[in-house]
Amino acid sequence: MSKRAIVIGASSGLGKELAKLLARDGYEVGLAARRVALLEELGREISTPTHVSRIDVTHTAEARRQLEAFIGEMGGVDLIVISSGVSIIDPTWDEELQTIEVNAAGFAALANVSIHYFMERGSGHLVGISSIGALRPTGTSTVYSASKSFVSRYLEGLRLMVDKRGLGIHVTEVQPGYVATPMTEGRGGMFWVAPVDEAARQILRAVRKRKRHVYVTRRWRLVAWALKSVPYPILSRMS
Ligand SMILES: NC(=O)c1ccc[n+]([C@@H]2O[C@H](COP(=O)([O-])OP(=O)(O)OC[C@H]3O[C@@H](n4cnc5c(N)ncnc54)[C@H](OP(=O)(O)O)[C@@H]3O)[C@@H](O)[C@H]2O)c1
Numbered sequence: 001m002s003k004r005a006i007v008i009g010a011s012s013g014l015g016k017e018l019a020k021l022l023a024r025d026g027y028e029v030g031l032a033a034r035r036v037a038l039l040e041e042l043g044r045e046i047s048t049p050t051h052v053s054r055i056d057v058t059h060t061a062e063a064r065r066q067l068e069a070f071i072g073e074m075g076g077v078d079l080i081v082i083s084s085g086v087s088i089i090d091p092t093w094d095e096e097l098q099t100i101e102v103n104a105a106g107f108a109a110l111a112n113v114s115i116h117y118f119m120e121r122g123s124g125h126l127v128g129i130s131s132i133g134a135l136r137p138t139g140t141s142t143v144y145s146a147s148k149s150f151v152s153r154y155l156e157g158l159r160l161m162v163d164k165r166g167l168g169i170h171v172t173e174v175q176p177g178y179v180a181t182p183m184t185e186g187r188g189g190m191f192w193v194a195p196v197d198e199a200a201r202q203i204l205r206a207v208r209k210r211k212r213h214v215y216v217t218r219r220w221r222l223v224a225w226a227l228k229s230v231p232y233p234i235l236s237r238m239s
Contacts, residue, residue: 002048004077006030006070008055008110009084011038013181014129017200018081023048025204030074032067033084057084057106058098067113079207080114081127082107087144087183096143103147108154115158118169125170127207128155132177132220135227138239159212170210174203177220192219 005022009015011033019029023046031039032055043050053070057063071077086102088095111128118124130151137145152173159171178184178193194217206214215221230238 002026002028003079004028004030004074005079005081006032006067006074006077007081007083008032008057008067009082009129010042011035013083013183013196014176014179014200014203015081015083016042017196018083018203020046021200021204022079023050025208027079028074030070030077032070055110057110058101060105060109063106064109064113067110068117071117076121078123079125079127080110080117081129081207082110082114083129085129085183087131087133087141089187090140091143099143099147103144104150107147107151111154111158115162115169115171119162119165119167123168125172125207125210126155126158127172127174127203129174129176129203130155132175132215132224132227134175135224136230136235140239170212172206172211173213174206174216175213175220175224176216177223179216192217192223 003026005027007015007019010019010031019031023029028049029046030051031042032053033039034054034056036052036054039052043052051074053066055063055066084102086099114126128151131148133141133145134148134152155171155173162169176199178190179196179199180193181196199216202216215224
């Protein structure tokens, strides 16, 4: 039987690239996001069977029902990747709220459905895209950093929950540094910007190895180490 995966946030960037790689790896892929035309276009590029679902993660109750229905429509899935996210520099309050709704509430709503589905099934793999930004904020990305800390802690908690019960379920937390996607297009002040295909390849490698955690690209672990230990006065000068 073929392997099946759903990628939420597959219309662009990391999710789109990962969906392509999963298909090349033999997965039948379910593509979800709001921009259905982009998902259908991607579906035509992919050689394995694809399925499309319009899901807006901010409508949490509806999105949860839609994900459950999508899993059923595909005849069950082995892997769910949640890549949907927004990042807005110097956000207004409305944009802060949008960030919380997409990156935190929307993420938790669908991660929760995914893990309960896998627990019922007795197997499966959940992958969530957090960020290096989860480790420390900057003065212009407060809510993004906070939302990604939420993603990281939520995934860690889900992993503890399934591990404690001895279930054969895997949870992978991905912490990318900068990746060249529409999210970061035209932004200044970035360094070590990874091409999206390279970043997606490293995520797929971590998925295959069922890793608990991965920095993407790998050298971002050095930045992570520095961020974790840097005292506030220095963080303040860097920000
Ligand atoms: N690029 C980077 O440097 C970087 C670094 C660290 C972490 N990340 C994280 O990586 C993930 C992917 O980002 P990316 O760089 O690939 O950005 P992107 O190209 O802008 O893609 C974002 C994806 O999220 C989806 N999305 C946004 N709002 C949504 C909503 N309300 N409902 C459903 N889907 C929604 C978008 O689909 P629709 O608009 O079609 O709905 C799109 O597919 C994000 O979680 C981001 O925070 C990115």
